[in-house]
Amino acid sequence: MVRCKGQDSRLAEEQHGLRKIITRSHNLLTQPNIRRKIATDIRDIKSRVMESYPNLQASFLNSDMYRYFIVIDDIWDISHWEAIRCALPRSNGGCKIVITTRIQEVAEKVGGAYQMKPLCRHNSRILLYRRIYGHDGKDKCPNEELEEVSDKILTKCAGVPLAIITVACLLASKGRSKLDWYEVYNSIGTGMENNTNMDNMRKILSVSYYDLPSNNLRACLLYLSLFPEDYKIDKRRLIWMWIAEGFIQRRRQGQSPFEVGESYFNELINRSLIQPVYYCYGMGIRSCRVHDMILDLIRSLSNEENFITTLLNDYVGNTYQPQKAIRRLSLQNSKVDHRGTHGATASMEQVRSAVVFSSAVNLIPAVSRFRVLRVLHMENCDLSHGYKLKHIGKLVHLRCLGLRSTNIVELPEEIGNLQELQMLDISNNAVPALPFTIVRLRQQLKSLYIGGRDMMSSLTPSGIRHLTFLEELSSLYIEDSVAKIEEMGCLTGLRVLDVACIILSTVRGELLVQSLNKLQNVQNLSIRLYGVSGPLKGLTGPPSLRSLKVTRYMFPKLPAWINPSHVENLSLLEIEVHELQPEDLKTLGKFPVLRYLHMCLDKRRRSDAPAREFVVCACSFPCLLRCRLEGDYGRVVFQQGAMPSLTSLELHIYSTVWRAWEATGIPDWGFENLSSLLDLYVGLREGDCSGSGSEEARAALRNMAEIHSNHPSISAPGYRS
Numbered sequence: 001m002v003r004c005k006g007q008d009s010r011l012a013e014e015q016h017g018l019r020k021i022i023t024r025s026h027n028l029l030t031q032p033n034i035r036r037k038i039a040t041d042i043r044d045i046k047s048r049v050m051e052s053y054p055n056l057q058a059s060f061l062n063s064d065m066y067r068y069f070i071v072i073d074d075i076w077d078i079s080h081w082e083a084i085r086c087a088l089p090r091s092n093g094g095c096k097i098v099i100t101t102r103i104q105e106v107a108e109k110v111g112g113a114y115q116m117k118p119l120c121r122h123n124s125r126i127l128l129y130r131r132i133y134g135h136d137g138k139d140k141c142p143n144e145e146l147e148e149v150s151d152k153i154l155t156k157c158a159g160v161p162l163a164i165i166t167v168a169c170l171l172a173s174k175g176r177s178k179l180d181w182y183e184v185y186n187s188i189g190t191g192m193e194n195n196t197n198m199d200n201m202r203k204i205l206s207v208s209y210y211d212l213p214s215n216n217l218r219a220c221l222l223y224l225s226l227f228p229e230d231y232k233i234d235k236r237r238l239i240w241m242w243i244a245e246g247f248i249q250r251r252r253q254g255q256s257p258f259e260v261g262e263s264y265f266n267e268l269i270n271r272s273l274i275q276p277v278y279y280c281y282g283m284g285i286r287s288c289r290v291h292d293m294i295l296d297l298i299r300s301l302s303n304e305e306n307f308i309t310t311l312l313n314d315y316v317g318n319t320y321q322p323q324k325a326i327r328r329l330s331l332q333n334s335k336v337d338h339r340g341t342h343g344a345t346a347s348m349e350q351v352r353s354a355v356v357f358s359s360a361v362n363l364i365p366a367v368s369r370f371r372v373l374r375v376l377h378m379e380n381c382d383l384s385h386g387y388k389l390k391h392i393g394k395l396v397h398l399r400c401l402g403l404r405s406t407n408i409v410e411l412p413e414e415i416g417n418l419q420e421l422q423m424l425d426i427s428n429n430a431v432p433a434l435p436f437t438i439v440r441l442r443q444q445l446k447s448l449y450i451g452g453r454d455m456m457s458s459l460t461p462s463g464i465r466h467l468t469f470l471e472e473l474s475s476l477y478i479e480d481s482v483a484k485i486e487e488m489g490c491l492t493g494l495r496v497l498d499v500a501c502i503i504l505s506t507v508r509g510e511l512l513v514q515s516l517n518k519l520q521n522v523q524n525l526s527i528r529l530y531g532v533s534g535p536l537k538g539l540t541g542p543p544s545l546r547s548l549k550v551t552r553y554m555f556p557k558l559p560a561w562i563n564p565s566h567v568e569n570l571s572l573l574e575i576e577v578h579e580l581q582p583e584d585l586k587t588l589g590k591f592p593v594l595r596y597l598h599m600c601l602d603k604r605r606r607s608d609a610p611a612r613e614f615v616v617c618a619c620s621f622p623c624l625l626r627c628r629l630e631g632d633y634g635r636v637v638f639q640q641g642a643m644p645s646l647t648s649l650e651l652h653i654y655s656t657v658w659r660a661w662e663a664t665g666i667p668d669w670g671f672e673n674l675s676s677l678l679d680l681y682v683g684l685r686e687g688d689c690s691g692s693g694s695e696e697a698r699a700a701l702r703n704m705a706e707i708h709s710n711h712p713s714i715s716a717p718g719y720r721s
Contacts, residue, residue, distance in 0.1 A: 072099045074229075074292060078109045118159025121151075127161065128154060131168035131272075149181045156188050156204075162293060163204045169271040170208050205297045208271055216247045220264050221273055222307050223247070224290050225298045226330040226355045232277055232287045235265060236472075237377070237402060240423040240447055244374045244399035245353060258446070258471060258495075280626070284571070284595075311363065328353040331360035348373075356381050367391040377402035379425075384408070393417035404428055404449070416440035423447040427474070432459065439463035451475030451498070465490035474498035474526075480508060489515030498526040513539045520544070529553040547572040554602055558584040564591050571623075574598035582614055589620025589642075597624060601631030616642040628652065638670040646674050650681045671704050680705075682716040 075081050081099060099110055107113035119127065125139035128150060133142055141147040153171075157163040167184065174180040187207050212218045220242050227233050239261035242248050248261045255263075265288070268274045274288040290298070302308040310330040329351050348354075348365050353375035356364050361381040368391045370376075376398060383389070384407040392401075393414025398421055405428040415424075416437025424441075427449040434450060439461060446469055450460070459477060465487035473491065476499040478484045485508065488499065497519065503509050513536055516527075524547040529536075539559065541548060545567045554576040562573070564587075571593050580601055588597065613634055618641030621627075625645055629636065630652035649671075671677065682701070705714050 069096045070098070072097070075099050075101045075106055075110075076103060078106050081106070081110055119161060119164070120159065121154065124154045124157065124159055124164055125150075127164050128168045128171075131165055132172045143176055145178050146176065146181055149178060149185055153181070153185050153188070156185070160201060162291065163201060165272045166204055166208050169273075170211055173211070173271065201293060202297055202300075205294055208273060209297065209301070212267075212271075216249065217264055217267060219245075219247045219307075221268060222298050222302050222305070223328075223353075224274065225295065225302045225308050225310070226328060226353065227290070228332050228357065229292050229295055230289060232289060234287045235285055236447075237379075237423075237425070238288070239265060240400050241353065241375050241377065244422060246374075256471065311360070325350045327351065329355070331356045331363045333359055353377075358382070361387075367395065370395060372397050374398060374420075375400040378406055379404045380406070382407050390414070396420065399423070399444070401425070411435055411438075413437045420444055425449040427451045434460055436461040436463070439466050442466040442468065444469060446470060447472040449474050460484070462487070464488070467491065468493060470494055472496040475500060478502070480504050480531075482508065482511060485511050485515050489518040492518060492521065494519050494522055496524045497522055498524075500528040500530070502530045504531050509536060510538070513537070523547065525549070527551070527553070541567055543567060545570055549574040550576070554578055554600075557581070558587070563587050568592065570594055572596045576600040576602070578602040580614070585614050586617065586620065589617065591621075591623075593623050594621065595623055595625045597621070597626075598628040598630070601629075601633060613637070615639065618642055619644075621646070626650075635667045636669055638673045640670075640673045642670075643674055643676075645676055647676050648679045648681075649674065649677060650683065652683045672708050674708075676710070677708065677712045678710055680712050680714045682714075 072081075099107075101107050101110075104113070104115075107115075122139050125141075129139070129141060141150050150171075153167055154164065157167060167188075170184055171181060174184065184207065188204055209218065209221065212221065223242065223245065224233065224238075239248075239258055242261050242264065243257050248257045248264065265274075265285075269276050269285070269288070273294060274290055276285045277287040277289060278284065279286045299308075299310070306324050306327065308328045308330060309324075309326045310332060326346060326348065327350055329348070331354075348369040349371040351370055351373055354365070354370070354373060355375070355377045358380045361378075361383070364378065364381070364387055367389065373395050374397055376395070377400070379402050381387075383403075389403075389408070390412050391414075392398075392412055393416070395418065398418050400423045401418075401421060402423075403426045408426065408429050409431060411426060411431055411434060413435040414437070415421075415435060416439075418441065421441055422444050423446065425447070429452060431450070431452060445467055448467070448470060449472070451474055459479070462483060464484070468490065470491050471493055473494055474496060476488065476497070478488065478499065478501045480502045485501070491497075501512060503512060516525075517538070517540055519525075520542040521544055522542055523544050525541065525545060526547075526549040528551050530552060536553065536555070540561045543566060546569050548562075548567075548570065549572070551574070556578050558575075558577055558580060561567070562570075562575075564570075568591075570591055573588070573591075573594065573596070575598075577599070578601075580599065588594070588599075613636075615637045616639060618639050621643045623645055624643050626648040627643065627646055628650040630650075632654055633651065671680065680701075701714050701716055705711055
């Protein structure tokens with residue numbers, strides 16, 4: 001991370017983007033183009049600061065007023081440090097560069113080495129028992145019979161946090177039997193007590209790997225070694241890849257393969273073998289990462305079992321061996337042209353999965369070389385310069401095809417030959433229309449993502465009603481077509497639906513409602529409406545609904561079916577309404593798992609409309625993490641105990657309301673009663689606020705931040721902390 005510090009740094013960051021995150025895995029630093037990119041990023045910050053402060057005579061990076069702080073994480077080789085050192089400016093003005101490494105020799109050569117100390121026994125116990133029993137701040141085992149064996153286990157962990165967490169997750173999956181815990185203790189082996197090197201750390205991680213309850217789950221974990229270090233692995237795509245490989249086979253009563261895959265994913269998280277990456281403000285798990293030490297372990301195990309072949313010049317533990325068949329191929333780095341060594345001659349006939357990353361796009365083998373391929377994933381690879389998909393129809397075993405953000409402009413008609421295809425993602429491309437042959441995939445296709453860069457760019461052909469096995473469909477575009485509206489209602493197995501519609505008549509609006517009401521299995525529903533004539537009267541979400549977004553359409557009032565008794569599991573709600581009554585807010589506050597609320601109120605009001613003042617009662621919105629109130633809100637009062645989990649509050653109000661605040665002062669909303677609040681944003685829907693009372697209004701916000709126990713960050717027009 002690079003951040004500039006100094007006078008008016010907040011203003012400079014807001015206006016010129018001086019804060020910049022530079023994330024590069026160590027295995028990319030040997031590439032000249034990557035080093036040049038990092039140097040460019042740093043110099044770009046410098047140039048923009050100079051533009052902001054033209055009177056400065058010296059570079060901000062050499063100034064006592066403007067300093068930089070750079071962190072470079074996980075350097076494995078001193079040559080990597082030397083490779084980027086030349087791009088860093090030299091300064092004696094209090095600037096800092098910090099690198100982290102697991103190799104003592106590298107730390108000593110860089111200079112100023114600080115050896116991280118292991119956790120003391122007190123903190124080790126707290127960490128262990130918190131993970132197993134869920135309580136905080138206690139270093140005493142609730143079960144006295146297990147205290148002795150837990151202390152012995154902690155001795156073997158030697159104060160290494162990852163080791164303690166991994167073992168704690170393992171113990172949590174066991175019973176509370178002393179015999180079971182001693183079994184874990186004995187399986188760790190000896191040597192950790194006086195040595196914390198990586199070999200001994202691997203012993204503990206290996207115990208957790210072999211303790212996984214099934215071979216399928218172990219295969220799912222090994223499959224993650226396809227991805228580079230620190231890579232964000234999308235949860236949804238990963239589960240479909242597991243399914244395509246055949247790792248998700250055993251179905252529980254009433255569960256789909258995807259739901260079983262979700263349980264596998266959650267099991268790996270609960271055992272701390274993968275790290276969850278959440279949507280903003282903790283609203284659900286979006287993706288995952290693999291800790292570098294666990295990645296080292298599964299790479300080693302994958303190599304031993306010839307599970308995955310990785311072409312990556314920095315990583316030699318999984319190098320290609322001609323006598324071994326390639327079963328799963330990961331192309332991660334194109335610094336060395338692997339085609340010149342073995343890529344052109346290596347057999348692809350037994351490859352089941354091929355995952356290609358953007359830095360190795362020029363190494364992709366021709367489609368015709370694969371015979372039994374089940375997974376082909378090329379997300380973010382630029383395929384606009386010669387790579388052909390015309391033979392894609394010959395991959396008759398293909399089940400998962402990921403072409404997101406690949407700059408393709410068409411999909412071959414031969415796609416209809418892939419009768420085993422279960423997941424197809426061509427989103428974020430300029431594909432104007434899907435080939436008519438897509439409707440042939442009626443037997444297996446379960447996930448279809450087709451939204452283009454322009455949300456209304458991917459037209460679907462007639463006959464989509466035949467894709468009755470679809471569970472996920474995003475983003476469907478319907479251009480005022482009666483036939484396509486009716487066809488959508490035939491996809492009754494959908495769990496996820498993102499649809500954009502142009503509706504130019506009341507009749508078609510009623511038809512749209514009828515089709516949507518047939519989808520009784522939908523969990524995530526997103527609707528964008530254009531040109532709607534007449535209200536969507538009669539729309540009723542199914543009880544299975546968890547997420548609802550309706551944009552570009554304003555309901556007259558909060559629909560009666562949006563209540564906890566009908567959609568109890570609703571966790572995300574984003575709608576626009578003409579009027580919101582106080583009792584509506586009370587109804588919303590009773591949702592037990594609602595985490596995100598975006599409510600927009602119309603500016604136009606009837607003369608007899610009640611004053612828009614709302615009270616959020618104590619204990620309401622128990623799980624809400626983020627709240628966005630947009631429109632003509634006069635005042636919302638938060639009582640003590642309201643929204644106890646809320647961390648982010650956004651108020652997007654009309655400029656007329658803000659000007660009223662400037663004249664009379666910001667009303668007392670009771671922000672101090674939001675006990676978990678960390679961020680408050682006050683934004684404008686229209687206009688500008690620069691009246692004489694602005695400073696008083698902003699002073700009230702500043703005072704609120706000071707008296708709040710969390711001292712939340714505040715953003716508002718012209719506001720500075």
